[in-house]
Amino acid sequence: MxxxxxxxxxxxxxxxxxxxxxxxxxxxxxxxxxxxxxxxxxxxxxxxxxxxxxxxxxxxxxxxxxxxxxxxxxxxxxxxxxxxxxxxxxxxxxxxxxxxxxxxxxxxxxxxxSQESAVAASLGVALVEPAHADTVVVSGQDLTRVKDLATKSSTLAVHAPAARADDLVAALTAGGLPEDTPVALAYQGTDREMTVVRTTLRDLPATVKQHKVWRSALFLIGTAVRPSRTRVAPRAPEPVQRAKEPEPKPVRTTTARRTTKRRKTAKR
CATH class of the missing domain: 3.40.1010.10 (Tetrapyrrole methylase, N-terminal domain)
Structure with missing residues (x-):
């Protein structure tokens, strides 16, 4: 072959x-x-x-x-x-x-x-939802691009070394994201299992240090990470009003009774 x-x-x-x-x-x-x-x-x-x-x-x-x-x-x-x-x-x-x-x-x-799908599944959230979330996957090697995309999508999935967490936060806040933006930090441990930790942009560097993560990590940032109770539900469609049709009038039916004349018998 x-x-x-x-x-x-x-x-x-x-x-x-x-x-x-x-x-x-x-x-x-x-x-x-x-x-x-x-x-x-x-x-x-x-x-x-x-x-x-x-x-x-x-x-x-x-x-x-x-x-x-x-x-x-x-x-x-x-x-x-x-x-x-x-x-x-x-x-x-x-x-x-x-x-x-x-x-x-x-x-x-x-x-x-994909790592994005695995993280979303562990959090019980969807990466794409009507009126809620759309996700863009980017490499964190070019933080200028991350900055430009900060507010272009409701959710960013950034692959980058965890050691660059400070630089990532600086790029995202410079791009317009508030410090309380929710973040999910996902990394692989020695047992090959993925660990997912919820935090915010403000606390991300401290979270990385606390969990001693320095190598490759996935940062899921934005709307998709928010708990479902904080999301605004899309407006339900108005029910369609149908014209009420007039009810049919009842039809009265009669059944003709058949009568049989009896013969009179002469008395003897």
């Missing part, structure tokens, strides 16, 4: 939230490219075949991805690249596909449960 690359969404972290298709691709891979944010090495060793090569992309001195792909072409290997959550939120997805096209590598993208 020719070389292949499968870009797999590893989900929000919980082992039972990875898709069946993703698990199958991981189990069949010759090489798995990963970062600790996508999946820990200890878990991957239980999911891959014994001879599979596991490459941590977070190691600076590690093998370059392009070199791995060229080796896959030469040796006709199946490569899996893990991405946290859903690959659709990965800014480099298009560039990775174009690179594989140039190398003649077949590419498959396996969707995963």
């Amino acid at each position: 020719p070389a292949s690359l499968t870009i797999v969404g590893a989900g929000p972290g919980a082992d039972d939230l990875i898709t069946v298709r993703a698990a199958r691709r991981i189990a069949a891979a010759d090489i798995v490219l990963y970062t600790p944010a996508a999946a820990p090495l200890s878990w991957l060793r239980t999911q891959t075949k014994d001879e599979a090569e596991l490459i941590d992309l977070g190691v600076p001195a590690g093998e370059d991805v392009l070199d791995v792909l060229r080796r896959a072409v030469r040796d006709k290997l199946a490569v899996v690249r893990l991405h946290p959550g859903d690959p659709a939120a990965w800014p480099e997805l298009r560039a990775q596909r174009e690179t594989c096209t140039r190398l003649g590598i077949d590419v498959e993208v396996v969707p995963g449960v």
